[in-house]
Amino acid sequence: MPENKFHLEIPSDPNNLITVEEFVNYFSKVLQIDEEKMSGLMLSVTEATTNAIIHANKCDLNKMVSIDVTFENRTLKIVVRDQGSGFDPDKVPDPTMPENLLKDSGRGLYLMKVYMDELRYNVTPEGTETILILHL
Amino acid sequence: MNYEIKKIDDITIFKLNEKRLDTNISGLVKGEFTLLLKVEGVNKLILDLSEVETCDSSGLSAILVANRILNSNNGSMRLAAPSDKVYSLIKITQLDRVLPVCETVEQAFEELKKE
Structure with a gap:
């Protein structure tokens, strides 16, 4: 079975955005996402993570941001979780x-x-989930 | 942050030598713009984006800071030589309605010289 789930967890430091870009590059390559979709995907995931790090977690290094990616039925679902x-x-x-x-x-x-086909927010007692959906 | 500033007559060219204009440098870029435009009194600015491959919303905000200061001082700016990705971002956010974009620095220079 090809890999279809990916996970990244980072402390809330804007310097970690480069790690997020590497992560997006990695799973995009594995999933063979074309360059046109990839550029909007990269921007969307980094914007969601920037919001999580800066606005939600206020750059508090004790707070984490996690990114979970699943790919099923040609649909990419990315959940960015913060602790805000x-x-x-x-x-x-x-x-x-x-x-x-x-x-x-x-x-x-x-x-x-x-850039995304769907954008949703889910507020939980632990924080907020930004849910990005892209049909490939 | 890596950048160059060149002054020709009353026109200042700010060339950002970074691949990404994003959250990591947008605050520094805003600071440099504020210094140039408010303290040094520059009022004709070309932002040379030829080395910038990608930009995000905070990068656009940094450009808007320069635009705001210049507007309040009757100044002008031109964005020059953006990459396809950056130009696409400017168009998608409809900022091309308020930020004049030129294909080259030379073209931007000629336009500002006439003002």
Whole structure:
């Protein structure tokens, strides 16, 4: 059976994003994801992890971020778990609206929505799961 | 962070010699822009992106910091020579509506010279 589950766990340090990129490169190669999808996938996973490290875990090195990837029925599911208290994605402004175009917030979430087929959040007592779905 | 600054007449060219404009350097880039534009009074800026392969939302935020300062000082900026990936990101986020992009530094220079 080819490998179809992948796992990474990192402390909440932005310097670990390079490890996340290597991880995405690794499982993309194993799963033979084409370059076009790979570039949006890389951006989405790093944006989700950046949010987890910086906004959720506040760069607290005692808090971990885990990434679980499963590939079944040509569907890639990536779950990024943080130890933060969650947020309401509906309150994040649309960065493409004229009044928000020059603002900093919301662009990472917007990019994940553009590049992924589905983006969900699951708030649990332990933290928040960002769930990215991509059909290959 | 690795970068070069070149000044020709009243135009300043900031060349970022990094492959990634992301969370790890975006804070430093913002700091450099603030220094250049607020303290040194630069008001015509070319951001040479020819060495940058990828960018994320925090990298775009750093560019927007420069744009905001320049707008408040009646200044202008041009993004020059972005990679296909970076240009695609700028278009997807619709920032091409507020950030003028040129294919080359020379083209950006000619445009700013006329302002």
